[in-house]
Amino acid sequence: MIGQCKEYLIQKLKDAGIKSTVYTSLKKLEKSSESHIGAVMFEADKFTRSGSKTIYVDQGGDKRKRVKVLERKTSFIVVIGEYSEDKCETIFEEFVGLLDRGILIDGNYTPLELEDADWVDQNDSVLKAKIAVQLKVTFEGGVYKDSLFATMSEIEQTLEEEGNGTE
Numbered sequence: 001m002i003g004q005c006k007e008y009l010i011q012k013l014k015d016a017g018i019k020s021t022v023y024t025s026l027k028k029l030e031k032s033s034e035s036h037i038g039a040v041m042f043e044a045d046k047f048t049r050s051g052s053k054t055i056y057v058d059q060g061g062d063k064r065k066r067v068k069v070l071e072r073k074t075s076f077i078v079v080i081g082e083y084s085e086d087k088c089e090t091i092f093e094e095f096v097g098l099l100d101r102g103i104l105i106d107g108n109y110t111p112l113e114l115e116d117a118d119w120v121d122q123n124d125s126v127l128k129a130k131i132a133v134q135l136k137v138t139f140e141g142g143v144y145k146d147s148l149f150a151t152m153s154e155i156e157q158t159l160e161e162e163g164n165g166t167e
Contacts, residue, residue, distance in 0.1 A: 077134055092133050119133050
């Protein structure tokens with residue numbers, strides 16, 4: 001999930017106008033001397049127990065039950081830095097506008113949420129950019145376990161083989 005979410009955000013940054021390399025680590029970001037900059041950095045992965053169930057039919061036509069064993073919230077920090085305030089705001093607004101309400105990960109819809117954006121100028125940042133914005137993006141997925149439903153004929157056949165069938 002982490003890799004898919006990170007790649008999704010990197011692609012959206014590029015689509016929004018980040019032309020240079022999108023950094024994925026704080027260490028490399030701090031060493032950068034660019035004023036036009038983009039970064040997607042993993043922040044946290046939080047889990048809570050769940051037990052929600054969904055019944056669905058797979059591509060083969062078999063009825064299945066999917067249990068969400070754990071709720072999973074995966075957070076990333078997205079950074080956009082620029083040499084001009086107008087350009088930074090334009091890229092930021094384009095990036096936010098390009099984000100979908102959620103993405104599909106392994107066949108599961110994973111909503112994403114945006115949190116407050118923090119704007120910092122050149123004097124308050126380690127970046128070379130004149131202005132930068134930092135935004136937290138959280139993907140709300142889960143850890144799932146699938147099981148197959150048995151048909152009535154399969155259950156009856158098993159009972160008969162075990163000698164427990166009705167006669």
